[in-house]
Amino acid sequence: MKKIGILTSGGDAPGMNAAIRAITKSAMHYGIQAIGIRDGFEGLMKGRFVNMKYTDVDNIIQRGGTILGSARCPEFKNAEARKSAVANVKEAGIDGLVVIGGDGSFRGANVLAKEVDIPVIGLPGTIDNDLYGTDSTIGYDTALNTIVEAVDKIRDTATSHKRVFLVEVMGRDSGFLALNSAIASGAESVLIPETITDIEAIAAQIKSQNKGRRSSIIIVAEGDEEGGAMEIMAKLRPHLENFKLRTTILGHIQRGGVPSYFDRALATRSGIMAVELLMAGKTEKMVGVKADELITVDLKDAIEKKAIPKVEREELLAKLLTK
Ligand code: ATP
Numbered sequence: 576m577k578k579i580g581i582l583t584s585g586g587d588a589p590g591m592n593a594a595i596r597a598i599t600k601s602a603m604h605y606g607i608q609a610i611g612i613r614d615g616f617e618g619l620m621k622g623r624f625v626n627m628k629y630t631d632v633d634n635i636i637q638r639g640g641t642i643l644g645s646a647r648c649p650e651f652k653n654a655e656a657r658k659s660a661v662a663n664v665k666e667a668g669i670d671g672l673v674v675i676g677g678d679g680s681f682r683g684a685n686v687l688a689k690e691v692d693i694p695v696i697g698l699p700g701t702i703d704n705d706l707y708g709t710d711s712t713i714g715y716d717t718a719l720n721t722i723v724e725a726v727d728k729i730r731d732t733a734t735s736h737k738r739v740f741l742v743e744v745m746g747r748d749s750g751f752l753a754l755n756s757a758i759a760s761g762a763e764s765v766l767i768p769e770t771i772t773d774i775e776a777i778a779a780q781i782k783s784q785n786k787g788r789r790s791s792i793i794i795v796a797e798g799d800e801e802g803g804a805m806e807i808m809a810k811l812r813p814h815l816e817n818f819k820l821r822t823t824i825l826g827h828i829q830r831g832g833v834p835s836y837f838d839r840a841l842a843t844r845s846g847i848m849a850v851e852l853l854m855a856g857k858t859e860k861m862v863g864v865k866a867d868e869l870i871t872v873d874l875k876d877a878i879e880k881k882a883i884p885k886v887e888r889e890e891l892l893a894k895l896l897t898k
Pocket of ligand 1: 584585586587616646647648649650651652653676677678679680681682683684686700701702703
């Protein structure tokens with residue numbers, strides 16, 4: 576193996592830079608040239624390639640975002656359009672590829688692997704943690720910490736003004752961020768897509784908890800079946816006429832920021848493993864982590880099977896609620 580391509584695709588996630596650094600440095604360690612591909616699959620189709628040097632990855636382990644840039648590139652779903660990507664890979668002499676991204680990016684990686692006929696490895700880079708087969712994706716831990724810090728701040732004002740706050744968090748159709756940030760921020764309630772949301776029951780719960788309390792926090796996953804925080808507030812209002820309801824949509828602050836220790840370490844270990852898997856000729860695998868051990872999962876499974884948050888944690892949350 577002489578040249579390994581690296582691209583970041585889909586939503587950016589803290590820790591992507593740590594992965595780029597680890598892939599570049601470990602490739603050099605094995606005498607392989609790392610090629611950075613700018614702006615995800617778009618850059619692959621347009622041939623935006625750079626030879627990575629040690630200096631390119633100095634001082635990036637602590638930076639959020641991705642130095643290579645990321646993009647959503649709908650054209651990549653079209654086989655005809657992908658031909659330019661295949662031609663560019665061949666012309667550049669890239670003989671292994673690491674795709675860092677979420678499930679959409681892995682779908683792209685999976686089809687490309689068959690067309691380009693070189694080994695392709697996926698690293699799960701998404702704050703949503705919605706990939707099957709791994710305990711944690713790169714960026715998830717940092718996003719959780721960002722949410723918890725924001726909710727702590729909201730709690731201060733909610734308590735001062737006796738308010739019920741609905742805080743909307745990301746996660747697309749997955750409740751990992753909502754459920755685990757609710758546990759760690761001491762939220763009074765959480766709404767996730769994986770369980771049925773009963774508006775009347777939530778209103779009753781807020782009323783009963785609120786006797787003597789000065790604030791309630793309800794974490795709402797953006798993909799909840801009853802809608803986002805604004806819709807839920809509108810649905811709750813008729814049941815909670817005597818309460819001051821407010822919403823905060825945390826939005827894109829969840830995607831940025833300095834990666835946590837956990838994400839830096841996971842990205843670094845996974846990046847090195849990706850290079851070694853490519854050198855061993857392995858393809859269409861995702862590097863995941865289970866109980867702190869790195870593992871490989873078929874890309875097909877990572878895409879097709881559903882990652883489900885441990886909903887017993889919702890029961891755990893219920894046990895902590897003030898009656
Ligand atoms: P995140 O979970 O953070 O949003 P993601 O990787 O799931 O990240 P997507 O926007 O779903 O983000 O996908 C990223 C890119 O992957 C798309 O813009 C497209 O270029 C490519 N892609 C997605 N699905 C396919 C597919 N079925 N075939 C080929 N390419 C795809």
